[in-house]
Amino acid sequence: MLFQTPEFILFLGITLLIYYKFPNLRLYTLGFANLLFYGVVGLGAVILFLGIITISYLLSFGLQGKYKKIFIWIAILINVANLILFQYSILLLTSLEQLLAIELIIKNTLVTHLILPIGISFYTFQMIAYLVDVYQEKIEVCKSWLTFWVFMSFFGQLIAGPIMRGKDLIPQVQKLKTIVLDDANLKLGAGLFLLGLFKKVVLADNLAIYADLAFQHGASLTGPEAWIAAFVYTFQIYFDFSAYSEMALGIGYLFGIKLAVNFKTPYISRNPTEFWRRWHITLSTWIRDYIYIPLGGSRKGENRQYANLFMAMTISGLWHGAAWNFAIWGMYHGALLIGHKFYLKFLDKTSLKKFANNIWSKLISIAIFFPLVALGWVFFRQGDITVATQMINKMLTTNPLAVDSSLYKYILLILGLYFAHVLEYIAIKNQDKITQLWHKILPAPLRGIFYTIIIVIIVIFLKNETSAFIYFQF
Amino acid sequence: MRVFRYIVVYMLIIQFTLPLFLQLNPIYDYRMNYDLVKDNTENIDFILDKISRQIKASEGDYVIILGDSVGFSGPGPSTQSIGYFLEKQAQEESALAAKVYNLSMPAMQTGDIYTMLLKLDEKGIATDKLIFNVIYAGFVARNPDPPPVFWLKEELKRLDKEAYDHIYPALSANGYKEEKGILAAIKRILWDKIALLKYKDVLKLNTFSYLPFINEEAETLGDFRPWYEKEGLAEMLQEPEYLNSFLDTPFDMSKNNPQIFFLEKILEHQKGKDTLVYIGGTNTELMPEQVNAPGYKDNLAQIDNYFMEREVTYINFQNKIDNQYFTDHVHLTGEGYQKMVQIIYAKINEGD
Numbered sequence: 001m002l003f004q005t006p007e008f009i010l011f012l013g014i015t016l017l018i019y020y021k022f023p024n025l026r027l028y029t030l031g032f033a034n035l036l037f038y039g040v041v042g043l044g045a046v047i048l049f050l051g052i053i054t055i056s057y058l059l060s061f062g063l064q065g066k067y068k069k070i071f072i073w074i075a076i077l078i079n080v081a082n083l084i085l086f087q088y089s090i091l092l093l094t095s096l097e098q099l100l101a102i103e104l105i106i107k108n109t110l111v112t113h114l115i116l117p118i119g120i121s122f123y124t125f126q127m128i129a130y131l132v133d134v135y136q137e138k139i140e141v142c143k144s145w146l147t148f149w150v151f152m153s154f155f156g157q158l159i160a161g162p163i164m165r166g167k168d169l170i171p172q173v174q175k176l177k178t179i180v181l182d183d184a185n186l187k188l189g190a191g192l193f194l195l196g197l198f199k200k201v202v203l204a205d206n207l208a209i210y211a212d213l214a215f216q217h218g219a220s221l222t223g224p225e226a227w228i229a230a231f232v233y234t235f236q237i238y239f240d241f242s243a244y245s246e247m248a249l250g251i252g253y254l255f256g257i258k259l260a261v262n263f264k265t266p267y268i269s270r271n272p273t274e275f276w277r278r279w280h281i282t283l284s285t286w287i288r289d290y291i292y293i294p295l296g297g298s299r300k301g302e303n304r305q306y307a308n309l310f311m312a313m314t315i316s317g318l319w320h321g322a323a324w325n326f327a328i329w330g331m332y333h334g335a336l337l338i339g340h341k342f343y344l345k346f347l348d349k350t351s352l353k354k355f356a357n358n359i360w361s362k363l364i365s366i367a368i369f370f371p372l373v374a375l376g377w378v379f380f381r382q383g384d385i386t387v388a389t390q391m392i393n394k395m396l397t398t399n400p401l402a403v404d405s406s407l408y409k410y411i412l413l414i415l416g417l418y419f420a421h422v423l424e425y426i427a428i429k430n431q432d433k434i435t436q437l438w439h440k441i442l443p444a445p446l447r448g449i450f451y452t453i454i455i456v457i458i459v460i461f462l463k464n465e466t467s468a469f470i471y472f473q474f
Numbered sequence: 475m476r477v478f479r480y481i482v483v484y485m486l487i488i489q490f491t492l493p494l495f496l497q498l499n500p501i502y503d504y505r506m507n508y509d510l511v512k513d514n515t516e517n518i519d520f521i522l523d524k525i526s527r528q529i530k531a532s533e534g535d536y537v538i539i540l541g542d543s544v545g546f547s548g549p550g551p552s553t554q555s556i557g558y559f560l561e562k563q564a565q566e567e568s569a570l571a572a573k574v575y576n577l578s579m580p581a582m583q584t585g586d587i588y589t590m591l592l593k594l595d596e597k598g599i600a601t602d603k604l605i606f607n608v609i610y611a612g613f614v615a616r617n618p619d620p621p622p623v624f625w626l627k628e629e630l631k632r633l634d635k636e637a638y639d640h641i642y643p644a645l646s647a648n649g650y651k652e653e654k655g656i657l658a659a660i661k662r663i664l665w666d667k668i669a670l671l672k673y674k675d676v677l678k679l680n681t682f683s684y685l686p687f688i689n690e691e692a693e694t695l696g697d698f699r700p701w702y703e704k705e706g707l708a709e710m711l712q713e714p715e716y717l718n719s720f721l722d723t724p725f726d727m728s729k730n731n732p733q734i735f736f737l738e739k740i741l742e743h744q745k746g747k748d749t750l751v752y753i754g755g756t757n758t759e760l761m762p763e764q765v766n767a768p769g770y771k772d773n774l775a776q777i778d779n780y781f782m783e784r785e786v787t788y789i790n791f792q793n794k795i796d797n798q799y800f801t802d803h804v805h806l807t808g809e810g811y812q813k814m815v816q817i818i819y820a821k822i823n824e825g826d
Contacts, residue, residue, distance in 0.1 A: 006664040006671055007657060040657060183475055190478075448480025455481070456488070459670050460678040464514045 001040045003193075003247045004201055004462065011037070016254055026176040030150045030255070037155035038119075045117040049153070052082055056127050057148050060141050063134045072135040076128060083124040086117055091322035119159040121319055123152060125286055130166040132290055139166045147173050156251035160244045162260040162282040172257050179256035189253030194454060196247030202461045204240035207417075210410075211236045211381070218387040223398030224407055226391040230374040231414045233381045235421075238267065241280070265425040267373065267418070270365035271343075272336040275373065287316045306341065310334035320380070325388060329379040336372060370418075485670070492669040496676050498524040500683040504558040505546055505576040508693060510675050515625045516665070518577075518590075520676050522597040525575055529599060536573040537564075538594065540587045541607035544754040545578030547811050549695035549801060554808030559815040575599075580695065584612060584736035585623030585630065585641060591743050592633040593626075605750045605818065606740070609804070610770075611719035612733045613777060615726065618647035622732035637739060644732055700807055701760060701800050708760060711803050720761060722769025725776055734780075741784055750822065751781055752814075755791035757800040765792070789821055 001008045015033040019026055039046050055078060062071035084092070097103060130151075133139045142148040150173045157164060214221060214229030221229060245262035252259035266278035276284040292312040298305040310331065317330015347353045355361045375392060382388035403411070427434055442450070501507050502521050510517050529536060539545055539557055547555030557576030565572055577590060587606055594601055616622070622644050623630050631638040631652075653662075665671050701707055710716070729735045741749075753774075756765050764770055774792060781788035794817060799810030806814060 001657070005661075006668065007661050010660065010664065186475070187477075444476040445480050447477045448484055451477065451481050452484040452488070455485070456670065456677075460674045460681065462671075462674060464675070 001037055003244065003251075004197055004458075012251065012254070019255060020181050023177050023179075026179070027146055027150060027173070030154065030173075030176070031146050034150060034153040034155045034158065038153060038158060041118050048082070048117055049123065052079065052123075052127070053149060053152050054145070056131060057142070057145055060131060060134050060148075063131065064137060064141060068135055072131060075131045079124050079127050079131070083120060086120055088318075088322045091324075095324075122161050122163055123158065125163050125283070125290075125319070126152060126165075129163065129286060129290060133166050139170070142166070142170055144174075150176075154252075154257070156255070156257070157248040157259055160241070160248075161280075162245060162248065162262045163286050164260060164282070168260065169257070176256075182256060185253045185256055189250045189255075192246045192250030192253065194250075194451065194458075196243040196245070196250060197458050198243075198454060199239040199246070200243035201458050201463075203417075204236050204243060205463055206461070207232055207236035207239065215381050218382050218384070218391050221391060221394065222404075223394040224400075224403045226378070226395045227371075227374070227398065228407060228410045228414065229391075230378050230395065231417075232410070234267070234374040234377050235414070235417045237377065237380070238263075238421075265421060265428065267370055267421050268366060268425050269369060269373075270362055271340045271369055272333060273340055275369070276333075276337075283316065283319070287312050291315055306338045309337050309341075313337065323383060325379050325383055325385055328385065328388075329376055332376045332379060336376075489669045492673055492677070493520070493523070496520070496524075496673060496680050497683075498528070500679040501676055503693075504552040504555050504561070504574075506579060507679065508546070508580065508695065510679060511579055511625070514675055515629070516672070517675050518593070518626075519597075520673060521577075522593060522599065526597045526599050529573075532573070534572045535603070536575060537603040537605060538599070538601050539574060539576040539578055539605045540582070540590050541578040541605075542582045542609060543578075543580035543695070544609065544804060544806075545576065545582070545605075545607045546580050546695075547576075547578075548580055548698075548805055550698035550808050550811070551694050554698075554811060556811050556815055556818075559812045560819065563815060563819050578607075579625060581620070581624045583620060583622050583624045584608065584733050584740065585621075585637075586626045588637070588736045588739045588743070589623065589626040589630045589633060591740060593629060596633070601744065601747060601749075603748045604744060605752070607752050607754060608733075608737070608777070609719075609754060610756070610774065610777070613725045613727075613731065613773065614719065614721050615723065616644065616732065617718070618644060621645050621648040621650060622736065634739075637736075640735070641732060698801050698807060700798065701757060701802050702798075704802070707802060711760060716803065717764070720756070720764035720767075720770060722764075722767040722773060724769065725773050727776055727780060737780075741786065745785065748787075749785075750787040750789070750818065752789040752791060752818065753777060754804055755793060755795050757797050757803045758793065759797045760800070760803045787821055789817060791817070 001011060011033075015029065019029050022029065035046070038049060056075055059071050059075040059078075062068060063075070065071075130139075130142075134141050142151065147170065151164070151166065151170050154164075154169070154173075211229060211233040214225065214232065218226070218229070242263040249259050249261065260282050262281050264278040264281070266275055269275035269278055292308055295308040295311060296304055297308060300308075311334075313334030314327055314330045317326045317328070317333070320326040320329070347356060375395065378391050378395070379385070379388050382391060438447070498521065501510055501517070502524070506518065506521055511521075537560065539560075543549075545556060547557070552558060555576065556578075557574050561572075561574040564574065577594075579586070582590075591601055591604075621627075622641050627638075627645055627650055630641075670677075697704060725731065727734055729738060758765050774790070778788070778790055791814065795806060795810055795813055799807050799813060801807050801810070
């Protein structure tokens with residue numbers, strides 16, 4: 001059940017009604033709703049999910065005892081094995097086949113028939129975070145299975161995040177009964193949900209038409225065309241993924257639950273470090289806390305820090321999918337982060353540092369870094385690494401003055417999208433003032449007309465064949 | 475919370491008044507909008523509702539055209555289509571019906587044509603004057619494609635369950651899966667009962683037709699130049715996908731052939747009504763081996779005999795349209811369709 005479908009809206013509405021009508025049954029209502037929501041995927045996926053949750057739940061009781069080290073390893077191994085089996089077994093076997101020149105995958109065996117359970121990467125990471133936090137005694141073990149189930153399977157964020165931490169979500173689930181129907185939460189929730197819908201249906205899905213077409217013909221694109229394809233995809237993936245995250249956040253608010261913010265207008269970032277504080281924040285903080293820091297972080301010298309960064313980002317890339325292009329994308333970002341560290345060191349040694357916070361310096365940094373991000377998305381989007389390399393090669397050898405006039409409209413589109421992105425940044429920064437002004441200038445009947453028009457626009461752009469969110473595949 | 479109440483009120487207004495504001499023009503222009511119907515066949519209902527109202531309001535005589543891409547008059551624009559030319563000619567000479575409704579769709583099979591007839595009955599649109607076309611390929615044994623009902627499987631299920639059940643194995647062999655379960659049922663109800671969802675495509679086209687900055691070009695299905703100007707066409711037509719349409723294996727003219735099964739149903743439905751059936755011609759210069767094969771000729775003769783024995787007016791267009799008016803192996807240029815209409819028109823008058 002996708003968020004942008006009428007059946008989901010109906011499901012959401014009914015769940016909300018029952019949730020607020022029967023406060024004492026909220027845990028059961030959400031528990032059942034989550035089961036129903038995930039159940040649509042298929043019985044096999046539900047059984048697997050319930051199994052993994054129950055096993056991890058039982059093992060978590062051993063995480064604060066005498067044999068906690070054994071328990072944590074068993075629990076993590078089970079979760080990682082589950083992820084590897086479903087997501088990476090084919091990649092690992094085909095890579096081994098190529099390396100050893102032997103046939104490992106036998107047709108019509110279990111491995112070839114495995115179907116990737118939806119949301120597996122997200123729930124595995126959320127589970128590992130919980131287990132490690134319990135092990136490190138940052139949080140108490142969750143004693144109620146139902147609470148644990150609702151924490152792990154909340155339908156608002158189950159499929160594509162945000163990846164929640166136990167310390168943030170479990171206490172909210174435990175206090176569901178005390179949540180009161182709050183006007184502000186409902187408005188904020190509905191507003192975020194509508195914004196997400198708009199981004200997905202009107203922007204992302206329509207940009208996808210151009211991006212898909214361009215990347216299908218990746219090898220034959222000219223340099224400027226490849227740049228345009230990369231920029232269009234840059235916005236498509238942002239609108240698509242941030243749409244899901246905003247809808248998730250909105251759904252959370254509708255239930256009085258605060259979920260983590262996943263995006264903070266990432267394309268205004270000046271450097272890779274800032275980018276990862278603005279893009280898929282819950283994943284980057286997860287990578288930081290559960291991979292980068294345990295690897296030693298920056299505590300074991302500079303060279304080790306660079307190696308850790310590179311490794312963490314490669315894992316982050318691979319998390320997105322079982323294909324080497326994702327790993328290359330991760331490595332590329334690892335290299336950018338390391339490059340940025342070198343650049344900071346260089347600044348420290350020169351007198352240029354004092355200019356770093358100058359507005360012009362910031363704008364130049366954004367103008368340089370944004371195309372670098374777009375360049376990286378070519379690897380992410382183009383599954384064929386040879387074609388991706390060809391595209392990037394052409395992009396880097398383009399004469400910017402030799403752009404065909406037929407491409408001007410696309411350049412205008414990209415500039416318009418970037419302008420919209422900046423507006424989004426300004427709007428979020430001045431959210432309270434704008435909200436006050438909005439309510440002051442427009443009376444409720446006119447605001448109602450505005451929202452109705454937005455709903456109508458969303459509906460008429462709704463695809464007949466519903467397109468899934470890009471991040472659902474991860 | 476007041477604003478939510480207003481939104482509910484506005485949505486209710488939309489629910490009850492939306493169909494009244496939507497115009498037929500952008501969706502139907504001498505033929506149905508291909509993209510609109512292709513993406514969602516339920517949009518046909520809006521077109522039929524509007525046509526039904528138009529007919530009731532005008533009380534004039536009219537002709538219904540059903541068929542595939544030849545009936546649709548692809549690949550050229552609608553102003554070079556059979557429906558357009560027939561209506562113009564009829565209006566100029568005011569001898570025939572004043573209005574022509576072309577409800578053909580590319581890839582329509584006889585199963586779709588039959589289902590359309592049932593839908594027309596349901597909407598109160600008479601088929602007293604009907605023109606429909608068949609193609610040679612429709613009689614060729616299916617292996618398993620194309621499915622005998624291409625677009626309107628769900629509608630056939632609703633309107634003639636017996637025929638649907640009979641043909642279901644052939645549909646299933648083509649990968650068709652019935653949507654089952656509670657979720658599918660809820661989905662169907664929502665899309666059918668909520669006006670904004672039901673008419674969203676129509677609303678989109680209506681809205682876009684008012685926007686000055688969206689200058690949509692006339693809808694075509696591709697390159698509609700004459701065939702001899704198209705490079706690589708002859709080579710492309712030698713691919714099995716195309717050659718299979720001209721197989722010269724003797725036809726099974728019994729009801730075991732889905733084509734005959736549905737033709738029988740169509741002809742039964744049209745008993746006592748004016749029905750003209752035509753079979754389009756094939757470009758003899760592009761497909762000489764195929765059209766000159768004895769088996770092909772025999773099969774064509776079988777089709778001729780089949781329709782000659784029925785209460786219908788029948789035209790076989792093979793060798794009746796000069797090859798220069800073809801845009802590929804079976805489709806025609808604007809001029810070609812105009813010539814086709816002249817022949818149809820003459821045949822109708824001959825019948826009168």
